[in-house]
Amino acid sequence: MKSLPWILGLAGGAVLVGAIGLAIWAGMPANPLTTFGLLVITAGLLTKMIYLVLIGLGIWIAALAVGSLTKARADDPSALSILSLLPPGLGLVATLFTILSIVRAVQATHTSELIVIAPSLAEALAPLGVGLLLGAVPAAIRARFSPAA
Structure with missing residues (x-):
């Protein structure tokens, strides 16, 4: 699927921005870099642990990308499929x-003003954006080396 890298990349960029x-x-x-930090x-x-797993997956994906750039084709398309879906998941x-924790806090404090919960919402959306961007790389590798349909 040649459009999956574009979909994942654009969605990840939009969510992260x-x-x-x-x-x-x-x-x-x-x-923006300070804010993301x-x-x-x-x-x-839990989110920090997922960030650590995403860093590990990013290193694996980078090694796979460097390795597949020097080869004629990608090693295992099923591994690339898993790697393109695991980070967004x-x-x-x-x-x-x-x-879920934001909803519990809102119910406990009876606050629903966006300016109050906006930093928590941003904190919630950041790992999704990172995962989508990270999933775009193996999807692009798979699309590049898959046989033309």
Whole structure:
């Protein structure tokens, strides 16, 4: 599927830019890299663990990308399929658990103002954006080396 890398990349970029923009709007520093760093540092334990797994997957994907650029074709298309879906899935799990904690906090405090919950929403969306962007790389490798249909 030749359009999957584009879909994952554009969706990941949009979600990550939206999360950083929401955090900046809520009063975090205007530097996007600083804001992203703060979103990662202030994340919950499960989200931090998922970030660590995503870093490991990113290293594996980078090694696979470098290896497949020097070969005539990719090694295993099924591994590339799994690697293109695993990071977005992990990002989605982190996002859902963080949104669940936001819902619990909103119910406990009876606060529904967006300016108050915006940093938490940005923190929830960031791992999904990172996972989608990370999943675009193996999808692009698979699309590049798959036989033309």
